[in-house]
Amino acid sequence: MRTPVIVATVAMLACSVVVGAQSEGRQGRGGAPAQASTTPAKAPTSPVTGNAVAGKKLYFDYACYSCHGFNGETGARAFVPNWPANLATESSFTAFLRGRANVAPGQPSTSMPNYAATTLTDKQAKDIYAYIRAFKSNAPPAEQIAPFKQILAAAEKPYKP
Numbered sequence: 001m002r003t004p005v006i007v008a009t010v011a012m013l014a015c016s017v018v019v020g021a022q023s024e025g026r027q028g029r030g031g032a033p034a035q036a037s038t039t040p041a042k043a044p045t046s047p048v049t050g051n052a053v054a055g056k057k058l059y060f061d062y063a064c065y066s067c068h069g070f071n072g073e074t075g076a077r078a079f080v081p082n083w084p085a086n087l088a089t090e091s092s093f094t095a096f097l098r099g100r101a102n103v104a105p106g107q108p109s110t111s112m113p114n115y116a117a118t119t120l121t122d123k124q125a126k127d128i129y130a131y132i133r134a135f136k137s138n139a140p141p142a143e144q145i146a147p148f149k150q151i152l153a154a155a156e157k158p159y160k161p
Contacts, residue, residue, distance in 0.1 A: 001145045003093035005122055019133075023041065030126030035109065042088055043081070043133070043135075043136075044083055044087060044088045044089065044133065046088060046089040046090070047090075048126075048129065048130045048133050049088065049090065049126055050123070050125075050126030050127040050128070050129050050131075051089070051126075051127045051130060051131070051135075052130040052131045052134050053129070053131075054124075054127040054131075055126075055127035055129065055131030055132070056130045056131045058120075058124050058127055058128050058131070059128055059131050059132070060143075061119070064128065064132075067112070069105065071135050071136075072135035073135070073137055073138065074141055077112070078112075079132075080135045080136070080137050081139070087129075087133075088130070089146075090125075090126050090129050091130045093125065093128075094122060094125045094126070094129075097114075097115040097120060097125055098115065150160070
């Protein structure tokens with residue numbers, strides 16, 4: 001008897017997860033808005049001077065994948081396909097890494113570690129940037145996800161006790 005209610009609840013949760021994952025407004029730790037202000041509609045096209053092969057090694061050595069996933073579109077801090085402003089250029093990326101390196105803000109804007117130039121050189125930052133700029137979105141539109149379509153179809157059926 002409760003099946004339609006359960007299906008509807010699951011459908012609403014699935015909708016919120018899919019919509020939340022596809023929305024531009026990422027959340028920082030504790031629900032605080034992340035610092036990245038605007039999100040470009042597509043991947044940045046600024047010049048890249050770093051080495052993506054070296055950047056891949058650094059991305060794994062510094063465990064960037066633990067928050068950003070292996071392709072930038074999974075994990076707690078995904079950024080593909082919603083590229084934040086701090087990834088618009090190499091200089092904005094490096095400034096973001098350095099911006100909090102010698103300052104301990106009372107309320108951190110993100111849970112991202114600080115990287116002073118003594119921890120991660122500018123060349124290494126450019127290499128990581130070159131690697132993450134190579135990321136492409138592989139996620140299908142929500143309408144093409146089979147389980148999502150099934151949940152919605154089940155939720156739209158009339159309730160029959």
